[in-house]
Amino acid sequence: MSKSLQAIRGMNDILPEQTPLWRYFEGTVARLLDNYGYKQIRMPIVEFTELFKRSIGEVTDIVEKEMYTFEDRNGDSLTLRPEGTAACVRAVLEHGLTGGGQPQKLWYIGPMFRHERPQKGRYRQFHQIGLEVFNLDGPDIDAELIVLTWRLWGMLGIRDAVKLELNSLGTSESRGRYREALVEFLSGHLDKLDEDSQRRLKTNPLRVLDTKNAETQAVLVDAPKMADYLDEESRIHFEGLKARLDAAGIPYVINPKLVRGLDYYSKTVFEWVTDKLGAQGTVCAGGRYDGLVEQMGGKPTTGVGFAMGIERLILLLETLEQVPEEISRQVDVYFCAFGEAAELAALALSEKLRDQLPNLRLQVNAGAGSFKSQFKKADKSGALYALILGDDELAQQVVSFKPLRGQGEQQSIAFDALTAHLATCIVQG
Numbered sequence: 001m002s003k004s005l006q007a008i009r010g011m012n013d014i015l016p017e018q019t020p021l022w023r024y025f026e027g028t029v030a031r032l033l034d035n036y037g038y039k040q041i042r043m044p045i046v047e048f049t050e051l052f053k054r055s056i057g058e059v060t061d062i063v064e065k066e067m068y069t070f071e072d073r074n075g076d077s078l079t080l081r082p083e084g085t086a087a088c089v090r091a092v093l094e095h096g097l098t099g100g101g102q103p104q105k106l107w108y109i110g111p112m113f114r115h116e117r118p119q120k121g122r123y124r125q126f127h128q129i130g131l132e133v134f135n136l137d138g139p140d141i142d143a144e145l146i147v148l149t150w151r152l153w154g155m156l157g158i159r160d161a162v163k164l165e166l167n168s169l170g171t172s173e174s175r176g177r178y179r180e181a182l183v184e185f186l187s188g189h190l191d192k193l194d195e196d197s198q199r200r201l202k203t204n205p206l207r208v209l210d211t212k213n214a215e216t217q218a219v220l221v222d223a224p225k226m227a228d229y230l231d232e233e234s235r236i237h238f239e240g241l242k243a244r245l246d247a248a249g250i251p252y253v254i255n256p257k258l259v260r261g262l263d264y265y266s267k268t269v270f271e272w273v274t275d276k277l278g279a280q281g282t283v284c285a286g287g288r289y290d291g292l293v294e295q296m297g298g299k300p301t302t303g304v305g306f307a308m309g310i311e312r313l314i315l316l317l318e319t320l321e322q323v324p325e326e327i328s329r330q331v332d333v334y335f336c337a338f339g340e341a342a343e344l345a346a347l348a349l350s351e352k353l354r355d356q357l358p359n360l361r362l363q364v365n366a367g368a369g370s371f372k373s374q375f376k377k378a379d380k381s382g383a384l385y386a387l388i389l390g391d392d393e394l395a396q397q398v399v400s401f402k403p404l405r406g407q408g409e410q411q412s413i414a415f416d417a418l419t420a421h422l423a424t425c426i427v428q429g
């Protein structure tokens with residue numbers, strides 16, 4: 001196929017055989033969030049570039065090198081959203097959703113775009129489910145975000161494969177003091193820092209803590225510790241969070257080097273990581289961002305949130321073989337009809353069945369075909385039962401009901417009795 005007719009590198013089709021797992025995952029999360037009282041919000045996929053520069057920060061990987069930015073026909077600079085928080089805050093401000101200090105517990109789902117090097121678990125179009133909570137500033141809500149993800153891992157059967165890492169970045173004042181101490185320390189070891197870290201030392205020094213370079217990591221062993229610079233308020237907040245996680249029985253490890261890539265975090269930061277997916281091991285990440293709303297022109301409004309990467313979680317479900325078998329069966333009953341008269345009767349009957357059994361997953365054969373070919377299609381559809389209608393059946397006003405997966409014998413059922421019969425066979429979900 002010519003290059004121009006292929007999908008863009010790092011942007012994937014999600015094929016029909018994969019969508020059942022996506023829908024199972026998304027449905028599970030949506031139900032969970034409903035149950036915890038979160039409300040869904042849907043933002044556009046494209047925003048003014050300025051929004052992301054202002055919120056994410058100019059000297060971050062995302063803004064420096066990962067954004068899909070283009071000029072539209074009006075000459076405005078627009079960007080495909082690389083994450084959801086910025087747009088969510090923008091929407092909340094634009095519509096006054098946090099006016100008067102009103103709390104909001106929101107969630108969103110959708111594609112995000114970053115120009116990264118595509119590899120397993122890292123794509124240029126990927127999908128996130130994110131939560132953002134506004135105007136609740138205590139450790140109780142930080143704990144709730146973590147507790148509900150823990151419940152989700154339990155529902156999905158992946159609890160044993162993920163680990164919670166936790167840190168506190170303090171307030172922007174205490175982080176500022178720490179940043180100074182770190183810069184002073186690292187400046188004394190410039191020659192041992194990798195190139196990226198040398199650059200970050202000038203632009204975003206906390207990100208040096210995040211380095212994968214062994215030599216730089218060795219230098220960091222003796223670096224000042226963020227915990228020693230934590231202000232009292234942040235320390236108490238962090239203790240409050242840990243006490244709640246302990247009470248809920250959720251295991252965690254403190255990772256003093258956890259800083260997160262985005263500029264806007266304060267106090268709590270956390271990541272759920274797995275060692276089952278190679279280098280792309282973070283499946284969910286977030287934290288508190290008390291200064292962001294104000295930085296974006298709103299009244300002081302606290303915020304906390306996280307985003308999970310759907311592709312990575314789907315990969316994890318597959319790797320751990322936690323894909324429920326029943327999700328891939330999408331047909332209960334397959335209707336085979338032979339000849340024009342039977343086809344017409346089958347159509348009428350099918351619509352009656354759909355009226356009376358609204359959850360029935362009924363596939364009517366299309367494109368006619370011999371007994372053999374229709375039967376093959378019935379079997380391939382995954383249906384549990386086939387209905388068969390030919391001239392003989394039609395004359396007697398019955399259909400043949402045939403179990404396809406070995407649950408009993410074929411039998412004739414009168415048109416009138418069909419609904420009642422199917423109702424006993426099919427679980428009405």
Ligand code: ATP
Nearest residue numbers: 116121122123126261282283284285307308309312
């Ligand atoms: P990473 O360190 O892996 O680059 P990040 O810190 O850039 O992640 P966030 O911006 O916090 O990621 O996004 C939250 C989650 O979204 C990540 O933990 C991950 O699961 C997922 N994610 C981020 N970037 C990608 C990507 N390019 N492809 C697939 N999933 C991604």
Ligand code: MG
Nearest residue numbers: 061114116261
């Ligand atoms: Mg990244």
